[in-house]
Amino acid sequence: MKQMQGFSHAESASHIRSEDRLIMIDEASFAYPVSGESSSSIVALKNVSIKANQGRHIAILGRNGSGKTTLAKLINALEIPDQGKVIVFGHDTSDESALWSIRQTCGMVFQNPDNQIVGTTVEEDIAFGPENLGIPSAEIRHRVDQSLIRVGLEQYAVKAPSQLSGGQKQKLAIAGILAMRPACIILDEATSMLDPKSAKDFFKLIKELQQEFSLTIIEITHDIENAILADYIYIMQQGEIFFSGTPREVFTRPDKVLAAGLDLPQHLYINHLFQKSFSLEALEKLCKKYPNDIFTPEETADAMFELNNIANPQMIAVSTTKYNSSNKTIISVENLSYTYQKGTKFAVDALQEVSFQVKQGEMVAIVGHSGSGKSTLISHLNGLIVPQTGQVEIMNLNTHNKKDIREIRKFLGLLFQYPEHQLFENTVYEDIAFGPKQFGFSESVIEKNVKQAIDIVGLPQDIMHRSPFELSGGQQRRVAIAGVLATDCEIYVLDEPAAGLDPIGQQEIINYIMHLRELNKTVILVTHDMKLAARADRILVLNQGRVTAYDTVENVFSNQILLEDAGLEVPPAYKFARLISEKFSSEITGYTAEEVSYNLLKHLSSRRKYNA
Incomplete structure (x- = not known):
């Protein structure tokens, strides 16, 4: 993300009286109704009280399912508390006539950018918010251009959002909120898909706006290294405020922080x-x-x-634990290049002459800046994308040969960025068993593989006949992971498997990976988390579609120039x-x-x- 002088913040909060320049949540409770069971509900928040003065940076921490996102929705009036009050700069969120003012004042960046992208082009999507606020056309053009430069997407202005990587989509969602010039910005894991440099630049930008324009920041995060930059921290547990304080007051109580699962x-x-x-x-x-x-x-x-x-x-x-890898090469990529919409004015060079090999039993981390080609690369590994030039061989099978692709998918399992989006069957059991069934496994083998998979991910037997869509987000992710594990592949390709998870959830992912390594499986891990990448045998660095390094963890992390050029940082x-x-x-x-x-x-x- 880039810096630019003269970012006029517009008088976004000029209509707010001086005595009402705060966000106050007073004894708020909220429960989600359970469909089909009118007497039942899921309690998300219980008697929560929070105060944020204008211009303050408030961080809200807690495990997945602790109520953090629900709290953010209350502030933005996307949900109304069942009990208690939420006052946003003098406006009560329960007052329908105040909703426009509240949403004009508070902008929210969701964890999954796909949930808030609506435009057919990048610049159109950024303009959507200001247009709905009635901003004059000339000013909208100015704001869109500034926001594009701020997040480093100026060269993608006329591209379709579907052409962007996950990290670039997150930048787009951030740009759309910046263009609205809100008095308060709510960040729900807003940098979880960004490379380390982009995330660092974004928070530098946000802190500048906080100081210059008294921007109020409500940050929901699992990133502790960012949370220490906040003015005040609230830690949530099971829908309640567990404890709170300044970063120094909170993090100098290590036993209490760790007890909260953080x-x-x-x-x-x-x-x-x-x-x-x-x-x-x-x-x-x-x-x-x-x-x-x-x-x-x-x-x-x-x-x-x-x-x-x-x-x-x-x-x-x-x-x-030392994991063994053999000298047998099971993945070979030679001179792989790929261009999206090749031959058109919208062409994007995603990969350029990529070559590398992976040995059986190895764990390789693929890292790089947002849009560096990581997801495009792994999509080639199981034949979702066929090379335009170059060769991809898995277990001596070539992805150019259509007959080989089905066999390749028996050997290589792919877990996408949001694995819970891979769920589609009627029951948990059917979803986990789908892959093995497609590969023609016998019923006895399918039952054995499903049981082993759910044991690895820690799913209880009693949910096997429930719909996967009734489960919590964390459980859905476990089901999706179990579905890949049940195929009993030789190679597992995991695309940002721990993104958006709390520390305990991240550790569970690490445990799954280590279990696969004990079984001498080969693991390809795409990640922005340098702590996770540090556990690999080798790291492959992608920069603008090219391999700039493929070496041991020590050699990669000791090369500061290489890391900076690729938008990366060493682990804290x-x-x-x-x-x-x-x-x-x-x-x-x-x-x-x-x-x-x-x-x-x-x-x-x-x-x-x-x-x-």
Whole structure:
């Protein structure tokens, strides 16, 4: 996303009285009715109270299903509370005559951009909001152009939204809201599909608008590294406010944050793991030296260094499973190029001379900026797209041969960005069993595969005969994943499988992947999450449709220029490892919190033995 001078925010909140410049939720409760059962309902919110003064950045955290999105819908008057009140800049959301003013004032970016894209071209979609607000045509043109530049989509202005990648669609949804110039912007996991650089640039933009125009930000997120930038945080659990405070007040209570099923910022989580190796007496001495809570990375590194001076840590054994891969090549891509709408003025070069190989049992992460060609590439792997030039071979079968494609799909399972969209059968069992049935498996094998799949993803037996569309979003995703696992493929291709999931849900995805690795399956993982990519054997970096690197995790993440050019960043744990390396005057490596903490403890133990 790009910066541009002179972004006039228009007097979006000029009609609001000074005494009414806040959003207030007072004892709000809300329940969703269950179809066909008039006496039953699903309680989403219970007596929730929140206050956001104009110009404040409020982050709302919580597990999937804790009520965060419902709360956002109440603020934007998409839902009305059953009890309690929601006041938005002086307007009561229960007052129908105020709905126009509320929605003019509050813009909302949904987690799935497809839910709010309506235009036939990118610029038309951005113009839709301002047009409905009655903005003059010349001003709409100006706002559309500015918004396009702001999110880096100016070259796609006349493209159809369907031609955009998932990340580019999310940029489009953001641009549409920016063009409306709201006084409040509600972000529901709005950057979950963006590459790290685009997400960072977007939040830099939002913070600039907050400071310059007193923009109120309500951010629903699982990204803890973004949440620490907020002014105030509310943590939700089962429809209620679990606890709240400033980022420092919240994240310096690690046990409570982790008990809510959430993550800590990586530097604080590394410290949390590190402190487990010390006695209670040593930790009490540290508290006396640091009476104020430890919060920033610099404070954390200083405290860890001081704790090591107070007492010697005890090494905690960490299991480091090594996965085997053979020398047998089972995926071979040679000089693959692909252009969408080739030969027309709308042509888009998605892939250019892509070549790589994957060995049996390997885990390969495919990373790159939004629109770099990741989804196009994996669509070639199971024959959804046939190469225009170049070759794709899976298990020595060629996707140019139509007869081979059916066999390829027996060997390679593909999980899309929103796997729950792959559901379509009448019951959960039928949906999971669909793939094996298509491949001609016997009933006994189908039953065995379905049972194994639901055990892996943790689905209870009693939902097998329920409709998949009656399930929660998290359960639907598990069913979709189980449907792919039940095919018992040799290769699994997963496209952003953890996007939009809370930390526990993300860990479940990691556990599924590790289980596949134990079975010596090959895993291709498309992700923007560098913590997840760090678990791979090799990383393939795509930049504007070309392979710019295909190497080990260490070699890729140590190349800062390569990462910046591709719109990527190193994992936060790696950044903190650099800081503590300076503090302890020794090279401490690692790409996950567990690795960094373990490697630091290992180094300190070795140094003690050397000095003994």
